[in-house]
Amino acid sequence: MDVLKTKLSQVLPIFRAKRAQLLERYSDVAVASVTVEQIIGGMRSVPAVLCDTSSVSPSEGLRIRGIPILDLSDATPEEIFFLLATGERPTDEERTALSRLLTEHAVLPDEVLAVLRAMQPTAHPMAMLSAALLAMEHRSAFRRAYESGASKDQLWEYTLEDCIALLSSITSIAAAIYRLKFRDGVLIEPDPSLDWSANFARMLGVSDDPRWADLVRLYLVLHSDHEGGNVSAFTGITVASALSDPFYAISAALDGLAGPLHGLANQECLAFILDIRQRFNGIPSNDQLREFCWERLRNGQVIPGYGHAVLRVTDPRFTAFYKFAEHYGLDDDCIAIAKRLYQVVPDVLREHGKAKNPYPNVDAISGSLLYDFGMTEFTFYTVMFGVSRALGICAQILFHRMVGSPIVRPKSVTLAELEQMAQNATATQPAS
Numbered sequence: 001m002d003v004l005k006t007k008l009s010q011v012l013p014i015f016r017a018k019r020a021q022l023l024e025r026y027s028d029v030a031v032a033s034v035t036v037e038q039i040i041g042g043m044r045s046v047p048a049v050l051c052d053t054s055s056v057s058p059s060e061g062l063r064i065r066g067i068p069i070l071d072l073s074d075a076t077p078e079e080i081f082f083l084l085a086t087g088e089r090p091t092d093e094e095r096t097a098l099s100r101l102l103t104e105h106a107v108l109p110d111e112v113l114a115v116l117r118a119m120q121p122t123a124h125p126m127a128m129l130s131a132a133l134l135a136m137e138h139r140s141a142f143r144r145a146y147e148s149g150a151s152k153d154q155l156w157e158y159t160l161e162d163c164i165a166l167l168s169s170i171t172s173i174a175a176a177i178y179r180l181k182f183r184d185g186v187l188i189e190p191d192p193s194l195d196w197s198a199n200f201a202r203m204l205g206v207s208d209d210p211r212w213a214d215l216v217r218l219y220l221v222l223h224s225d226h227e228g229g230n231v232s233a234f235t236g237i238t239v240a241s242a243l244s245d246p247f248y249a250i251s252a253a254l255d256g257l258a259g260p261l262h263g264l265a266n267q268e269c270l271a272f273i274l275d276i277r278q279r280f281n282g283i284p285s286n287d288q289l290r291e292f293c294w295e296r297l298r299n300g301q302v303i304p305g306y307g308h309a310v311l312r313v314t315d316p317r318f319t320a321f322y323k324f325a326e327h328y329g330l331d332d333d334c335i336a337i338a339k340r341l342y343q344v345v346p347d348v349l350r351e352h353g354k355a356k357n358p359y360p361n362v363d364a365i366s367g368s369l370l371y372d373f374g375m376t377e378f379t380f381y382t383v384m385f386g387v388s389r390a391l392g393i394c395a396q397i398l399f400h401r402m403v404g405s406p407i408v409r410p411k412s413v414t415l416a417e418l419e420q421m422a423q424n425a426t427a428t429q430p431a432s
């Protein structure tokens with residue numbers, strides 16, 4: 001724990017001072033306005049959440065602590081967690097220490113395994129992951145500390161303790177879900193000499209190919225965080241803001257990630273690609289693909305893996321996976337179809353004229369890579385995403401506890417109230 005605790009203790013006064021300074025100087029300054037459409041439309045683009053770990057701009061995509069994600073594609077997930085949490089890249093020593101910490105504490109608690117075994121065969125892997133984390137909740141140091149009267153200033157230390165316990169175990173839990181649900185049910189022990197992602201790759205037991213371990217590493221890096229306004233992060237920080245401990249918060253965040261408009265989309269993208277492969281008995285030509293996409297659009301269906309609520313360019317995470325495939329010369333069917341879709345879909349969507357962003361998001365290729373390495377059970381893909389996203393949401397929760405953020409409590413309005421507000425605003429607006 002010391003490696004992170006030491007660094008966080010150093011940056012803590014800086015985080016707190018920045019926040020205090022903003023409040024002191026600008027407390028009453030209005031920085032944005034909100035339209036009726038935004039209130040009705042899922043608070044889209046309303047700058048209402050504080051998130052220091054990462055940012056997503058329409059023109060560039062994800063930056064982690066200011067660093068473009070493409071510049072981090074060689075990093076390990078431990079390095080990313082350190083960066084997310086502290087704002088600084090770790091030294092080699094710090095990275096190794098964090099790696100050791102996560103491996104040393106890697107346990108699959110008996111009570112968690114019992115819960116996983118007791119779940120229905122039809123339970124979705126995401127429901128299993130979420131339930132497993134709740135089954136660990138009784139171990140929460142945060143809850144114990146809160147109940148015994150720990151001061152508000154100290155709560156971040158117990159949050160950190162829980163985050164490390166959760167992140168240490170989540171790979172074993174996810175691998176157990178995979179082995180129980182899709183393989184022979186025999187669990188593979190972690191190897192203490194390996195780092196967090198290499199161990200995860202090993203425990204999944206999908207492939208011994210070193211490129212598989214490298215793919216798992218990259219997958220865990222690229223999905224780690226995507227600012228604070230998406231469903232899973234916002235849920236996680238909201239739950240944690242009630243001083244529910246990280247086990248509750250991450251479990252709830254994963255429940256949001258399990259939705260088809262969020263994390264489950266990668267599962268749907270792969271189904272789409274498999275559909276194409278089956279329909280054309282292999283890899284179709286660009287013309288065939290173009291016609292296939294139009295057929296979908298004419299039927300009122302979306303093109304999975306394309307478009308984004310924030311991005312207006314190719315998702316750099318897509319680019320990182322694409323480069324990975326190029327680097328290793330991977331061109332099995334699904335990857336080849338994903339690459340071909342990239343040549344065809346943006347023009348089709350532009351011509352179609354509806355999607356604000358005709359470019360691919362990360363899901364357009366991630367599943368194809370997993371599939372071609374032998375992880376063919378795509379209902380598991382969101383679990384891979386969830387393991388990674390736990391890094392970012394843990395870091396966000398940690399940040400809020402460090403700076404002492406209050407409980408999240410936006411104001412809701414009734415339809416009638418909103419109408420009244422709109423009428424009042426219209427009445428006071430100068431005529432154009």
Ligand code: CMX
Pocket residue numbers: 261262265266297301302303304305306307308309310349354355356357361362363
């Ligand atoms: N194919 C066809 N139509 C699309 C489209 C796509 N890939 N993306 C957007 N559109 C349509 C929308 O359905 C919407 O149509 P209506 O006006 O008829 O409702 C219109 O274009 C405008 O939508 P938008 O503002 O561009 O997109 P949103 O912010 O509303 O939604 C997203 C974003 C990702 C849900 C949407 O692009 C989509 O459904 N894409 C396909 C599914 C997908 O890839 N999801 C992965 C998301 C990854 C992530 O969020 O991290």
